[in-house]
Amino acid sequence: MIDFSKIEQYRENNRIEAKKALGGLPKSIWETYSAFANTYGGIILLGVEELADKSFRTVDLPDPEKLIKEFWNIVNNPNKTSVNVLSSKDVFVQEVDGDHIVVINVPRAERSYKPVYVDGNPLCTYRRNGEGDYRCTKEEYQAMVRDASVKTQDMLVLEEMDMDVFNKESVRSYRQRMRLSRPGHVWEALEDEDFLLKLGAVGIGSDGKKHPTSAGLLMFGNEYDIVREFNTYFLDYQEQYDADTRWTDRIISSSGDWSGNVYDFYFRAYNKLIQDIKVPFKMEGSVRVDDTSVHQALREALANCLVNADYYGRQGLVIIKKRDAITMANPGGFRIGIDAAKSGGVSDPRNGAMLKMFNLIDIGERAGSGIPNIFRVWREQGWVMPAITEQLEPERTILTLCFEKTADKKSAIKIGDKKSAISTKMKESIIGYLTDHAEAKASSIAEYIGLKPSRTRDYLNELIAEGIVVAEGGNRNRSYKLKS
Template sequence: MEELFDLKNFDLYKEDNRREVKKAKNGLPLSLWETYSAMANTYGGVIILGIKEQANRNWKTTGLKVSDREKLLDDFWNQMHNLQKVNVNLLDENDVKTYVVNEDLIILIYVPMAKREQKPVYINNDLFNGIFKRTHTGDYHCTKEQVKEMLRDQVEETMDMAMVEEMDLSVLNLETIHSYRNRHRVFRMGHPWENLDDENYLLKIGAVKKGKDRQFHPTVAGLLMFGEEYAIVDYYPEYFLDYREMLDPMIRWTDRLQSTSGEWTGNLFDFYFRVYNKIIRNVKMPFQMIGGNRIDDTPVHRALREVLANCLVNADFYIPRGIVIKQDMNCLTIENPGTIRVGKKQMKRGGKSDPRNKGLMKMFNLIGIGERAGSGVPELLSVWENEGWEEPLIEEENLPSRTILTLSFEKKMPKKSAEMPKKSAEKTKKKYEKILTLMEPKEWYKASELIKDLDIKERRTRELLNELVEKGMLEEKGVTKGKRYRKK
């Protein structure tokens, strides 16, 4: 909680995606509960009652009386324990604090991020209209698709473990199955399942199950891993895999691999190895020498295998736009549909694995991919740090939900000397001024529209634009890559 609010820093805070202030002059505001739902369903945060945000975005107390403290707290806890108001109470008494600022009362309510099995957190006993999420400084109603996504993620038995009774094993590609078995045989020589026939082998790895008709039917995981694309799309209409290689700026893309092409199976197993082989061919990999011999399997190779597998096993294939992987000369972007189930903070910390598709995870584990549960992203960050590359960027989008991992293969800028901060601040100030000069009043701009004039990369442009939003000089709409900005 201290990372979100420290009384000593009161004058420095602004509203953002994890801090929200409310006047509360006439009692608890109705919007309090919308913000509670939004923060619980997103990353958590802190709601502060008794404060208003002024035009310059500075905070000012609203004159709540210290004598009203008990009445306001009683009202808050009564409603928090009322299932007709809130379906899940995530708080205990330690999550609510009171302070006196300029002789006025403020009430601090820390809202933790709800666990996957607790979501969606909704209000007013309304499952579809009482669910909110938070973006920047606002709370918004979740769409029905977002609600369904949270409901799918509640259960322990993941969606890919279900049996597809209306399909038989003819929808699975035999060549893919044998390719998988060969990899398993090499990785686990002498494994007890090695001599089983195909049907019983698939049963053991969770790719098929026996139905009431005593016949084998594919599981969803088996269909995704080994199926033909037409059968997968019959089950998941939004299923789509796309690899785009853009190594020549004069050509739209130098190579492209799509599940819809009809030139290959379009399943996850074949996509994984086709894409991985393209990535390692095009990325300038460091190599190691041991005993005079070159070692081709470096920490970078291992990290790329892990993040590629994580993309596939954490995808929500009900969500539109599918899996998209883009590669250019110095950057690799991996996008999958669905949010991060454990949250971005826990994902970076590692140690907790909660894949969206446990059946797929098991199958990848059996051939030596993704074995170290929950360690993929921390290992990735460590490898990139050791190589001196820019830190990987992890982003989440909404509408539709997406997780985007951007891997740069460019060296980080060297650390600046003690004399540099002033020059850096002056340079940033000039960039601010140029942005404001370039923008016409009432016109909305994308970050990409300003890159050429600013002569900096899009990532840095977005950082500057967001800083100007925080300073109250710009306003924004939209999310991540669709975000636009204009002068206030």
């Protein structure tokens, strides 16, 4: 929430929109309402004007209660908005230095309500990018419609395909892994077709015959059949160890020398990811244990990336391994808020049938504990906390796992040093936090970016030297804010 006593320090961004509104309820408010609901949520301020230097100044609305009444009448009109995602506490009058303004807190809409559109026209669906609203492409609209379905995307029975799409070696390998994970399982004696039917990889079509499901095709199909249904399907693993070379090792689904399906890609990519993970010597009885919490976290992260991808989306799924970091990017946004995902307890996979298939061979978590476990492991290792970001146009989710120690004395920062270890990404995160918070202490910022306060203060000192941030107070009372 905004600190209204310091409103002049805020700026418009992807979560804040200011409108003067002296002439009544602005027509453009509905585009912003749709955009906030379809993106991350946000706050609309009526009675606030944006000055030439981008700072805010309040004006006294002559009749704020009338504006609120008009807003409620329109937002509840199905001919104007597809759904009202607000509650009564989300709209109120706020007094700021004697001026009366209206605050409208638009929450992020649940996926079942999306897309939130206006004027009774699904083509009038908006999203927020930076400090502006934009009309969604047909592709973005269709992605929201798919995600709104009660059934997950991968439950669709593909009646135009037959059982020949399955790669027999992939199915054999999966069944062998399941025997090891769940010996004596009731499905063990079934023939392949009946096993795949029980698994959810096969469904019965309207013709009464067996056909692959989307999940079955993605997990066990051949790439040349997968792209018939998922035209932009592409899986890509890259190792980028040399700055002068685009990649030093690569696995792509379209190479033609392997199946190209999700199941086989998982194990090929995972075996590459763990090659540099140090394994301490540990024995259980007479058997050496080569599995660590880091291995488990990487399995969770990779499975999470694969089961939450929108395989109809553009640009494919890309895993990049560097010496000091791994990034996993998949098409499609988060179906729940990132904060909720970090907290755990909520599971809403885009491809639920695929998650079940991974679960049966002891990969992946259904109870919503996967992402919290990844953060816990990184915290225990003393590494910079993982970063989850959502990207629009096209919609993608990116997980970054860094192997840099948060309190590495050898990487102490010196102002003006060209070899400074401060990353542009960390500074942008701090600026973004101070955009949403008029001022904050180093401890609050540190918690947000996942670093220790001492390291965070080094980043803040760099930003102060660059004239972006200013510090007020001393010692324990010191706070930071963006320079006016």
